[in-house]
Amino acid sequence: PGEAPTWVGEVDAHTGEIVAFFDDTRYERIAGGVFPISNDGDCANDGCEVAGYPLPFADYREAGGPAQTATTGGLYTCATRGAGIESRLDSQFVRVSDTCGAVAEQTLCDSELDLGTSPDTNCQVEPGSSAGNTRASRTSFYHLNRIKEKARAWLPSNAWLQGVLVDNVNVNNTCNAFWNGSVNFFRDGGGCRNTGENQGVIVHEWGHGMDANDGGGFDNPSEAYADIVAFFESRESCIGRGFFKSGTCSGYGDTCLECTGIRDMDWDKRQSHTPATPSGFLQNNCPGGGGPCGKEVHCEGYVSGEALWDLANRDLPAMGLDGATSWQVAERLWYLSRAGSGGNAYNCALPSSDGCGTTSWFHKLRLVDDDDGDLSNGTPHAGAIFAAFDRHDIACGSASAPENQNRSSCPTLAAPV
Numbered sequence: 001p002g003e004a005p006t007w008v009g010e011v012d013a014h015t016g017e018i019v020a021f022f023d024d025t026r027y028e029r030i031a032g033g034v035f036p037i038s039n040d041g042d043c044a045n046d047g048c049e050v051a052g053y054p055l056p057f058a059d060y061r062e063a064g065g066p067a068q069t070a071t072t073g074g075l076y077t078c079a080t081r082g083a084g085i086e087s088r089l090d091s092q093f094v095r096v097s098d099t100c101g102a103v104a105e106q107t108l109c110d111s112e113l114d115l116g117t118s119p120d121t122n123c124q125v126e127p128g129s130s131a132g133n134t135r136a137s138r139t140s141f142y143h144l145n146r147i148k149e150k151a152r153a154w155l156p157s158n159a160w161l162q163g164v165l166v167d168n169v170n171v172n173n174t175c176n177a178f179w180n181g182s183v184n185f186f187r188d189g190g191g192c193r194n195t196g197e198n199q200g201v202i203v204h205e206w207g208h209g210m211d212a213n214d215g216g217g218f219d220n221p222s223e224a225y226a227d228i229v230a231f232f233e234s235r236e237s238c239i240g241r242g243f244f245k246s247g248t249c250s251g252y253g254d255t256c257l258e259c260t261g262i263r264d265m266d267w268d269k270r271q272s273h274t275p276a277t278p279s280g281f282l283q284n285n286c287p288g289g290g291g292p293c294g295k296e297v298h299c300e301g302y303v304s305g306e307a308l309w310d311l312a313n314r315d316l317p318a319m320g321l322d323g324a325t326s327w328q329v330a331e332r333l334w335y336l337s338r339a340g341s342g343g344n345a346y347n348c349a350l351p352s353s354d355g356c357g358t359t360s361w362f363h364k365l366r367l368v369d370d371d372d373g374d375l376s377n378g379t380p381h382a383g384a385i386f387a388a389f390d391r392h393d394i395a396c397g398s399a400s401a402p403e404n405q406n407r408s409s410c411p412t413l414a415a416p417v
Helices: 135-154 199-212 222-234 278-285 297-318 323-336 361-369 382-390
Strands: 007-011 018-023 030-034 050-054 059-062 084-087 094-098 105-108 165-174 177-179 183-187 347-349 352-354
Touching: 030 135, 094 135, 135 165, 135 183, 135 199, 135 222, 135 323, 177 199, 183 199, 199 222, 222 297, 222 323, 278 297, 278 352, 297 323, 297 361, 297 382, 323 361, 361 382
Parallel strands: 094 165, 165 183
Antiparallel strands: 007 018, 030 050, 059 084, 084 105, 177 183, 347 352
């Protein structure tokens, strides 16, 4: 009484015999408080901690036994009602290492394991919680598992995506995060918020790891690669919204109008309202460094990052695709073109630049988009790809060239009513 069972019947297709009949409702779940997008306090726009998020692929141990893995929805199955259940956020795909202490949260079999929320940032935890059950631990664990799950869907043969990623949070420093074979997130302080509580920063640093492990070595600029991964998750052009407690990103002289993160990939949301190009933005705004144009890689990342943002938000919609479809098409082209990707994202010898090289992202997206094995006659979204990259002077050819025309060998499907 009072329960809502999900009854499953299994029937032999040949004889009609009922071979099983059982309640398959999964009552046990591992969940906890997570920041969906940012920790900037803008609750109406996913900037506050939300309780009860399912923790995907969370580990759990029954009665001190071996580690098992929950489902993508955090559901777990146990054998003995009343037995002790413990999770350490040390799972099949992500292992949290919190400098505040270890994670060790318990419940009893057949009960939800709720890691709860935290009263504040850094090492603050609820009374009775383990020292490592912090906002940063739960939030980074959630987002790293989600981005790895997405990448496995697109790149199922990539072995790195199947392994364990070490996630270091509450590192005793401020205003940064980095990738060095693991991901590392700093504490709140120095005018910056805790980067382990910020989805954009979390996914950006994971993006460097994906770049290093996609089979082709690092792309250049890797910062653009990581920013693109981040905005495909949030669908916000402001990378790491809320990173700064006050003010907006500098934009390397092209000031962000409202972005409180590290960069804004929508050129129309910066002071000049002008697309970044090598001969314009890079030559005039960026200090020297190791990018394809010889400029500092974070600054140089604006050019190719903006091209992918434009593809999803301006040029695919301009060819008649709805917003959701545009995002899906752009994401597909991006992830499938990452397999074996490496080298310069475009050719550059300032003030000249183009996307005619075989390592260029323009070329790689067209290869993935092509559906008949012949690039010379265009691809299904060639016009949109050209427009997005040409706006930033990293395309190849002209808008009127046959290879830059939208052409598909597949039948046109009518939009469903």
